[in-house]
Amino acid sequence: LAAFLADDMGLGKTHQVLAFLSCLYCPTKTRPNLPSIVVAPTSVVSAWKQKLERYDTGLKWYIYHGTDRSIPTNGYDFIITTYGVLQRDQILREKEWHVAIADESQALKNANTSTSRISRALKARFRIAMTGTPVENSATDLWSALEFLLPGYLGSQARFKRLYGTKGEALPQEKASIVKKLVTPFLLRRTKSQVLKELPEKTEEM
Numbered sequence: 001l002a003a004f005l006a007d008d009m010g011l012g013k014t015h016q017v018l019a020f021l022s023c024l025y026c027p028t029k030t031r032p033n034l035p036s037i038v039v040a041p042t043s044v045v046s047a048w049k050q051k052l053e054r055y056d057t058g059l060k061w062y063i064y065h066g067t068d069r070s071i072p073t074n075g076y077d078f079i080i081t082t083y084g085v086l087q088r089d090q091i092l093r094e095k096e097w098h099v100a101i102a103d104e105s106q107a108l109k110n111a112n113t114s115t116s117r118i119s120r121a122l123k124a125r126f127r128i129a130m131t132g133t134p135v136e137n138s139a140t141d142l143w144s145a146l147e148f149l150l151p152g153y154l155g156s157q158a159r160f161k162r163l164y165g166t167k168g169e170a171l172p173q174e175k176a177s178i179v180k181k182l183v184t185p186f187l188l189r190r191t192k193s194q195v196l197k198e199l200p201e202k203t204e205e206m
Contacts, residue, residue: 002128004186005130008190008191010192013130014130017128020128021036021077022058022059025058032098035077035078035097036077036078036079036098036124037081038101039082039086039119040083040104042082045063045081049063060077061078061079064092065080065085078099086115097122097123098124102130105129105148127148127150129145129148129149139165140161142154142179143157143160143161146183153182
């Protein structure tokens with residue numbers, strides 16, 4: 001499993017991942033013998049906590065954050081931590097996980113930063129990247145996300161940047177089609193216009 005969950009903001013990406021984890025760790029099925037990990041910005045951890053406290057997912061979870069933090073020895077399905085803690089605590093990178101989930105994965109778009117490199121170093125059998133903004137600056141944002149999901153799939157960063165790395169400009173149609181074909185097998189994306197048709201068109205004020 002390598003999934004790039006890129007629905008627009010507000011369409012329930014966290015709910016979808018919680019539903020997936022609930023099925024994965026369902027006590028009536030054959031469960032993975034490894035826990036999973038969610039890595040998110042600090043500001044998002046409380047949103048995960050609120051949803052987990054609100055809904056009866058059946059999941060056993062633990063927030064690995066704060067000054068007095070430790071990983072439980074057993075009895076949990078997944079932990080939630082932050083990109084900052086991931087950088088500081090080597091134990092998270094040494095441990096093996098079933099699924100590694102990068103929330104707000106636009107945090108990884110600069111592939112040469114320590115946040116991006118360390119996130120890619122997580123040992124996991126499967127990976128999910130979540131973001132409402134899969135491309136913010138250029139097509140190379142996609143390279144970084146796919147490098148987290150499937151290392152090496154899009155070739156080297158230098159090659160991809162040379163072929164598709166424009167800044168602030170739309171890719172020519174031919175190149176855009178190639179990138180789309182490469183990414184589409186792993187991309188799960190819905191826009192608000194597809195799901196919430198009653199919403200008015202977005203307006204921007206300068």
